[in-house]
Amino acid sequence: MIIAHRGLGEPENSMLSFKRAVKRGFGIEFDVWKTADGELVSLHDPEIIVDGEKHSVKELTFKELKALAPLGVRIAKVEELFRKFPNALFNADVKDAEAVEDLPELIRNYEVEKAIVSTTEVEILKALRARDKGLKLAFSIIERSSVPKVPFLKRSLEIFALHVPIDGISYVGFANFRTLLKWVRGMGIKIGFWSYEADELRYLPLLIDLGDYFISNNPVEVRTLLARLKKSF
Numbered sequence: 001m002i003i004a005h006r007g008l009g010e011p012e013n014s015m016l017s018f019k020r021a022v023k024r025g026f027g028i029e030f031d032v033w034k035t036a037d038g039e040l041v042s043l044h045d046p047e048i049i050v051d052g053e054k055h056s057v058k059e060l061t062f063k064e065l066k067a068l069a070p071l072g073v074r075i076a077k078v079e080e081l082f083r084k085f086p087n088a089l090f091n092a093d094v095k096d097a098e099a100v101e102d103l104p105e106l107i108r109n110y111e112v113e114k115a116i117v118s119t120t121e122v123e124i125l126k127a128l129r130a131r132d133k134g135l136k137l138a139f140s141i142i143e144r145s146s147v148p149k150v151p152f153l154k155r156s157l158e159i160f161a162l163h164v165p166i167d168g169i170s171y172v173g174f175a176n177f178r179t180l181l182k183w184v185r186g187m188g189i190k191i192g193f194w195s196y197e198a199d200e201l202r203y204l205p206l207l208i209d210l211g212d213y214f215i216s217n218n219p220v221e222v223r224t225l226l227a228r229l230k231k232s233f
Contacts, residue, residue, distance in 0.1 A: 001213040002223050003027035003091050005194065006044065013042050014074040018081060026219045027089030027114075032078055032103060033096045037061040040078040040099050040106065058096070078103070082110035089114040091192075091215060093140070094124050104132035116192075118163055122149060129157045136160035138192060144171060147180065154187045161190035163215065166207065167198040174206070181210040201225055 004026040007017025018028045030042035039062040047054045050068045057065065065075050078092065092103060094117060107115050118138035119125055125137055138161040139146070139153050153159045162184050169177045181191060193200075193207060194215040200222055204214065208229065216222045 001027060001089060002219045002226075003029050003089060003192070003213060003215045004219040005029045005215050005217050006031075008219060011074045013044060013076070015076045015080065015084070018042075018076065018085065021219065022085045022088045024220070026223075027091060027213075028081070028085070029091040029093060029215050030076075030078070030081065031093045031095045032099045033057045034098045034102070035060060035062045035065060037063075038102070040102055041065065042076045042078060042081065046095070058098075079106055079110070082106060082112050086110070086112075087114075089116075091116045091118060091138075094119045094121075094128070097121070097124055097127065100124060100127040100131065104128065104135060107135070108132070116161060118161075120146075122153070125153065125157055125159065138163050138190075140194075141165060141168070144168075150184060150189070151187065154189055159189060161192050161212070163192045163194055165196050165198070166193055166200065166203045167196045169198065169203065178207070178210065181207070185210065205229055 004021035006012040007028055008021035008024060009017050011017060013030060021028050031044050032040055033043050034040055035057060036059055043057055047056050055068060092115060116136045116138050117128055118140050120140045120142050125139060128135055128137060137157060137159045139159050140163040150162060184191060190212040191210060192213045192215055193211045195217060200216060200218055214222055
């Protein structure tokens with residue numbers, strides 16, 4: 001399965017980009033923040049910049065965020081995503097610890113069956129699991145020091161997946177990278193690949209046997225590549 005990172009096309013993280021992704025058969029990835037009036041919204045960063053001025057997402061109401069044209073057209077409520085795309089695969093990346101209180105309830109209320117909730121923070125994972133034993137939780141690796149935490153997260157929190165940056169190859173080497181992936185899969189943990197700067201189209205053919213899904217910046221190109229690889233076997 002291919003998940004479109006922040007949607008498909010510009011403006012990213014907008015309802016339009018998510019609609020394009022779902023229409024093309026991709027899952028959608030989005031970051032979650034909570035506004036001052038308690039709305040969960042899809043935005044990548046904790047601040048937005050309009051005309052050179054910074055605005056904190058958490059200090060503004062949803063209405064105030066929408067009023068900050070031209071950015072306002074890009075802001076989508078998480079609730080709206082669940083309502084408009086009931087059959088989509090979602091990857092909700094929780095950046096804001098305060099969102100933990102409401103996100104599991106939204107998933108239950110909208111009966112979202114295909115939702116992966118990910119984060120880079122162990123404490124957020126713990127809080128999510130405390131609120132919902134059935135959530136499919138994923139831990140996103142952003143530094144090497146996170147790797148030793150994986151067995152604990154599987155044992156104590158029953159994480160569903162590990163989100164692994166293919167950029168890690170440049171730090172540990174290709175052979176070691178594959179060995180680590182096999183170690184993770186041996187614990188019964190799914191693997192979702194993502195990329196920060198590494199070339200997806202170069203490395204995914206070498207890792208396809210170890211990945212369960214791909215959180216891609218180039219979902220159309222990746223799907224074409226994977227289809228071509230499948231035909232070659």
